[in-house]
Amino acid sequence: MEPTGNIESPRGKSERFVRQLTEHQNRLYGYVYSLLGDHARASDVVQETNLVLWRKIDEFDPEKPFVPWAFATARFQVLAHLRDQNRDRVLLDAELAESLSGQVSDQASQIDSVRQALRGCMQRLSEEHQQMLHSRYSTGKPIAEMATISGRSVSSIKVSLMRIRRQLSECIENRLATEADK
Amino acid sequence: MSKILDELDALLLDWECGELNDAGIERVREILRTDEAAQAHYVQQQMLIAAMGLEADSGLQNPLPIEEKQSEPTRSFSSDLTRSRRPHRRAGYWVAVAASVAFAVMSARLVYWEFFGETRTGSMAAVGRDSGEAVESTSQGVALLTRLVDVQWDDQPAMEVGEAISPGRFALASGFAQVEFFCGATVIIEGPAELEVVSPMMAKVRSGRLRAQVPPAARGFSLTVDDMTVVDLGTEFGLSVSDDGADVQVFDGEVELQSPAAPIRRLTAGEAIKRTDSGEFEQSTIQPERFLDSSSMASRAEGQRQQNFERWKAWSQSFRGDPRVIAYYAFDEPSDWRRRLPSTKDPSTTLDSSNTPNQHDRELDGAIVGARQVKGRWPEKGGLEFKHPADRVRMQIPGEYSSLTFSCWVKIDSLDRWYNSLFLTDNYNQGEPHWQILDTGQLFFSVRVSSEDGGPEHREVLSPSFWDPSLSGKWIHLATTYDVPNQQVVHYLNGSEIHRESIPDHQLVPVTRFGPSTLCNWSSPLRPDAHFAIRNLNGSIDEFAILSEALDAEQIQEIYEYGKP
Numbered sequence: 001m002e003p004t005g006n007i008e009s010p011r012g013k014s015e016r017f018v019r020q021l022t023e024h025q026n027r028l029y030g031y032v033y034s035l036l037g038d039h040a041r042a043s044d045v046v047q048e049t050n051l052v053l054w055r056k057i058d059e060f061d062p063e064k065p066f067v068p069w070a071f072a073t074a075r076f077q078v079l080a081h082l083r084d085q086n087r088d089r090v091l092l093d094a095e096l097a098e099s100l101s102g103q104v105s106d107q108a109s110q111i112d113s114v115r116q117a118l119r120g121c122m123q124r125l126s127e128e129h130q131q132m133l134h135s136r137y138s139t140g141k142p143i144a145e146m147a148t149i150s151g152r153s154v155s156s157i158k159v160s161l162m163r164i165r166r167q168l169s170e171c172i173e174n175r176l177a178t179e180a181d182k
Numbered sequence: 183m184s185k186i187l188d189e190l191d192a193l194l195l196d197w198e199c200g201e202l203n204d205a206g207i208e209r210v211r212e213i214l215r216t217d218e219a220a221q222a223h224y225v226q227q228q229m230l231i232a233a234m235g236l237e238a239d240s241g242l243q244n245p246l247p248i249e250e251k252q253s254e255p256t257r258s259f260s261s262d263l264t265r266s267r268r269p270h271r272r273a274g275y276w277v278a279v280a281a282s283v284a285f286a287v288m289s290a291r292l293v294y295w296e297f298f299g300e301t302r303t304g305s306m307a308a309v310g311r312d313s314g315e316a317v318e319s320t321s322q323g324v325a326l327l328t329r330l331v332d333v334q335w336d337d338q339p340a341m342e343v344g345e346a347i348s349p350g351r352f353a354l355a356s357g358f359a360q361v362e363f364f365c366g367a368t369v370i371i372e373g374p375a376e377l378e379v380v381s382p383m384m385a386k387v388r389s390g391r392l393r394a395q396v397p398p399a400a401r402g403f404s405l406t407v408d409d410m411t412v413v414d415l416g417t418e419f420g421l422s423v424s425d426d427g428a429d430v431q432v433f434d435g436e437v438e439l440q441s442p443a444a445p446i447r448r449l450t451a452g453e454a455i456k457r458t459d460s461g462e463f464e465q466s467t468i469q470p471e472r473f474l475d476s477s478s479m480a481s482r483a484e485g486q487r488q489q490n491f492e493r494w495k496a497w498s499q500s501f502r503g504d505p506r507v508i509a510y511y512a513f514d515e516p517s518d519w520r521r522r523l524p525s526t527k528d529p530s531t532t533l534d535s536s537n538t539p540n541q542h543d544r545e546l547d548g549a550i551v552g553a554r555q556v557k558g559r560w561p562e563k564g565g566l567e568f569k570h571p572a573d574r575v576r577m578q579i580p581g582e583y584s585s586l587t588f589s590c591w592v593k594i595d596s597l598d599r600w601y602n603s604l605f606l607t608d609n610y611n612q613g614e615p616h617w618q619i620l621d622t623g624q625l626f627f628s629v630r631v632s633s634e635d636g637g638p639e640h641r642e643v644l645s646p647s648f649w650d651p652s653l654s655g656k657w658i659h660l661a662t663t664y665d666v667p668n669q670q671v672v673h674y675l676n677g678s679e680i681h682r683e684s685i686p687d688h689q690l691v692p693v694t695r696f697g698p699s700t701l702c703n704w705s706s707p708l709r710p711d712a713h714f715a716i717r718n719l720n721g722s723i724d725e726f727a728i729l730s731e732a733l734d735a736e737q738i739q740e741i742y743e744y745g746k747p
Contacts, residue, residue, distance in 0.1 A: 019402075023381050026236055026349075034228035037197060039235055091197055091207060096214055100221060107229045112380070114233045116350050137231070138238035143199055162191045169230050 017057055020066040021050060026115075031071055031108035035078045035100065037091040045081050049074045071105045113176055121171035129164045136161060186213060187223050194227060323348055323652075324382040325363040329483040333357030336374065344656050352377045354390070360479050366400030367414070369393070370479050391422040393473035396435075410441040410457060417451075420473035427458040431468040490747060491560040497744035501727075503528040508586075508696075508728040509546055509579050513564045523548035523566070523575050523701075548575040548701060558724030559591060559657045559747035565724030566702075573718055574703035579696035579728070586694055587729040588617050588627075589661040589741055594721040595654055597621045601704075603717040604660065605726070608698045613691050617662060618717065623649025625673045625680070627662045629691045641689040645673040645681035657724075659742045665732035666692050672732075677742030679735055701726060 028049060033042040053060075053073055060069075075098075082094045092100070107114075122130060135141040143161075147154045193210050196202040202210075213220045323346025330343055336353035347361060354373030361369045364382035371377065375390020386406045396403050396414040404413045405421055407428040412421060417435025421428065430439065431454040439447040439455070444463065449455060454468040474482075498512050512526040525546035550566065552573035558565035566575065590604060600621050607614035615629045625645040631638045643662075661674040669690050673681040702719040725745065733741075 019381075019383060023384070029236065030229055030232040033232040033235070034225055037194070037228060037231075042232075089204065089207060091202075091210060092214070093211060096211055100214070100225060103221060103225045104228075107225050108232075111229060111233055111236070112349065112378075114229055115237055116378070118230070118233050118237060119350065133234065134238075137234040158192070158195055162188075162195055165227065165230060166191065169226050172230065173226070 013060065013062065014057065016062045017054075017060050020062075021053060021070075024067055024070055026111050027067060027108050028070055028074055030111035030114075031074055031104055032078055034104045034108065035092060035097045036081070041081065045074070045077050049077045052077065067109055068105075071101075071108070075101050110176070114172060117172040117175035118168065120175060121168050124171065125164065125167070129160070132157075132160060133164060133168075184219070186217055186220055189213070190220055190223065191227070194224070198231070323364070324379060325361050327359060328362050328368075329358075329360035329479055331358040331479065331482045331486055333359055333373065336376065346652060347379055349379055349381065352379050352385075358474055358479060358482065360476065360483075363400070363403065365403055366397050367403040368395045368476060369405075370474050370476060372474060387421060387423050387428075389423050389425075391420070391473060393420045393475060394418065395476060407457075409443075410439060413438040413440060415448075419449075420468075420470065422472070425459065427456055429456045429466060430454065431466075431470070431473070433468065433470050433473075487560065487747070491562055494560075494744050498526070498725075501741075502526050504729070506729040506731045508581070508583065508730050509577070510727040511548065511725065513558055513566070513724045515564065521550045523550055523577075546577065546579065548577040550575050553702070556722055558722075559745070563724065565593075565722045567722040568702045568719045571718050572703075575701040577699050577701065579699055581695065582613075583694045583730045584692055585666045585730065585732040586615060586664040587661065587727075587731060587733045587738075588615075588663075589659070589725075589727045589729070589733075589738070590723055591657055591659050591725040591745055592719070592721055592723045593655060593657050594619075594649070594719070596720050597623060597649060598720045599717050601626070601717045602719050603700070603703050604719065604723075605702075605728075606700055606704045606717065607696050608700065608704075611697075613693050613695045614697070615664065615694060619649070619660075619719075620644070623647035625660060625662065625675070627664065627671055627673065629664065629694060631689055631691055638688050641671075641685050643671040643673070643681070643683045643685075645675075648675045648680055657747055659745060661733075661738045661741065663732035663738070664694070666690065668732070670732075672735075674735075674738045674742075677739040696728075 025046070028046050029042060032045045032049070033039065036042050036045065049070070053070060056073070060066075078097055078101075079094050082090050082092065082097055122133070125133070132146070135146050136143070143154055143157050147157050150157070190210065190213050193202060193206050193213075196206060197210070214224055325347040327341055327343055327345050327347055330341075334355040334357055335341070336355040338351060338353055341347070352361075352371075353376040354371060356373040358373070359371045361371060361379075363369065363385075367383075369385070370393045372391040375392070376388040377390065377392075378386040378388070380386060383400075383402060384404050384406070392405065394403070394405065394414060395418045396416055398416045400414070401416045402413060404411050406412070407421070407423050410428065412419070412430055415436040415438060417437055418433045419435075419437050420431040420433065422431075423429075430437065430449060432449045432451055434451050436448060436450045439449065441457075441461075443461060447455070447463070452468060454466045456464045456466045458464065495514070498514065501507070502510055502512065507527050509525065510527040511523055513523070514526065515524065525544070525548070527546060552570055553566040553568050553575060554573075556565050556567040557563075568574070588605060592604070594602075597619060598621070602619045602621065603617075604619065605615075605617045607616065610616060610630050612630050612632055615627065618626045620626055624647050627643045628640045631640045659674075659676050663670075663672045663674075665671070669685045669687075671683050671685060672679055702721075702723055704717040
């Protein structure tokens with residue numbers, strides 16, 4: 001018997017799946033990064049998570065929200081990564097990661113708003129501070145190198161970076177709060 | 183802020199730099215275990231860094247590079263080289279991985295499913311990993327801005343036609359913008375409007391009037407308003423969002439309305455529905471004339487383009503009479519030039535030795551070798567395309583000068599050569615300038631200090647890299663000023679300063695000259711360093727000028743504003 005109209009074709013399903021997966025990559029990255037605090041490892045774990053999700057495509061239900069499902073999978077991947085004894089040092093232990101995971105998912109779901117707020121907040125920084133952030137976070141320049149170039153000490157660069165970050169996160173928080181009021 | 187949070191921030195920064203020892207890690211954990219405020223702060227800080235990583239990768243907030251140090255000697259070339267290549271390692275890596283996995287999943291899955299009924303995951307992992315290694319330059323846009331008419335931006339940086347739109351806020355205070363999403367949907371937005379562009383298939387509409395044209399290939403494109411989603415099933419529809427509700431009108435084809443509270447509705451051509459701010463649906467009537475369609479958009483944009491061209495023409499007419507012009511080529515006659523590039527400098531401004539106007543302006547005409555005549559920034563004007571190593575325009579520019587300004591409109595396809603010429607004198611003797619672009623995308627200017635070997639080394643003034651593949655095929659304006667009294671060289675891109683550098687006394691050349699010179703190539707292949715003598719530009723040029731004075735930032739900006747297509 002021919003499949004009836006309300007059973008979606010495998011092709012349609014995988015297209016929807018890929019669309020969702022692509023759309024939520026940023027959120028997944030934010031989630032995993034926050035629990036690992038390391039870009040290279042976060043990339044690996046997101047990649048593993050993508051593959052696991054894809055293997056579980058049978059469980060994928062287009063009618064259900066994608067993000068909680070993806071986060072739950074990512075959570076297992078992160079925990080497995082942290083528990084792996086052969087790893088180099090990790091920042092959080094599995095227990096802490098588990099207890100933070102709820103807060104992290106809340107924040108990671110709105111990472112696009114964070115990015116949007118970040119863009120606005122970046123503009124408010126002085127050019128010098130923008131440049132520092134750019135050196136550190138876009139080009140990945142080591143702090144020691146930044147210190148040599150600017151003729152400042154390593155510790156003074158660190159203090160500046162911490163201040164700028166603090167300033168940025170306060171600005172972002174304010175923006176997100178006003179956004180929510182609208 | 184509490185002391186604990188300060189301590190946590192310092193520890194996290196050390197961690198991020200790979201400098202945190204075991205005791206430090208233990209301390210982070212201890213703080214997080216015992217302090218709830220610290221937990222929230224931790225999550226917030228990490229999300230900020232993750233967001234910065236994503237932003238860096240999207241290339242969005244790349245502030246104009248400030249010169250890092252001016253004291254670098256002429257041999258700073260290689261260090262500049264490495265500095266200007268933007269490493270895409272960390273964040274760039276995962277985007278490439280994610281994209282390739284998604285793509286591999288998509289394509290392989292479809293193919294396997296259809297032909298084999300089942301698929302193995304092992305090979306997929308390999309595909310994902312391998313292609314992830316290649317650090318390919320990525321463009322994080324999800325849509326392209328294709329037309330603008332009278333646009334005023336609303337609290338966001340101005341954008342130009344041809345620019346990619348990345349996910350995020352897109353807001354017009356007034357005017358019309360045409361946006362082509364990468365999925366193939368074209369949306370015309372009338373300001374005031376505020377959207378959040380989410381993906382190649384989707385945008386959220388906060389306010390404004392939009393008309394979407396969705397060809398079959400882009401089916402599934404959706405616009406959301408609050409919790410209502412308008413999914414396009416291959417059609418043309420209008421959406422108007424204001425404080426008192428959302429109005430959906432279908433001009434052709436069919437759309438689907440999804441909202442959590444109500445069953446899915448389908449609207450077909452000729453139907454219109456309004457959702458009030460209380461969430462109720464009302465029938466309404468379609469008014470296609472309220473939504474600007476793409477052909478009217480095209481004719482409006484065309485009108486504006488025409489206007490810009492006329493403005494440039496008027497400006498160019500007055501510019502050619504500027505007494506400071508040494509040489510000027512406006513490329514304004516689209517007709518057959520008989521392999522000559524006519525000089526457009528007003529001859530009456532040139533005074534010869536007896537102080538009478540020089541009538542022999544034709545002397546400045548360039549000889550076109552190889553380069554193909556093409557359309558310029560506007561189809562009404564010409565341009566020249568340089569593709570082959572032999573393509574060039576030869577010119578002969580007499581006289582001696584001091585300060586200089588170089589200005590040109592150029593469309594670069596790619597930077598293939600080590601040195602990509604804009605304007606080079608043949609021999610590079612004392613006082614002769616060279617103006618070119620390095621393969622790293624840095625604008626390069628130098629004047630030969632001494633003709634003798636072993637004399638003082640010339641000063642290479644290199645801008646930071648301005649080039650990225652998104653500029654490929656776009657008309658851009660480049661300018662460089664050489665200011666003798668102030669001992670400075672300044673580089674400009676599209677009317678804005680990108681680099682400024684002081685020239686020390688021993689490298690300053692007060693008298694400049696040209697003689698036989700070449701546009702977009704170099705004619706001196708007999709030199710011993712001929713191994714990099716192939717310097718032809720891969721691209722087109724459609725306006726070029728040299729002036730006998732260093733223009734200031736405002737004047738450069740003016741040239742750019744009048745010349746913008």
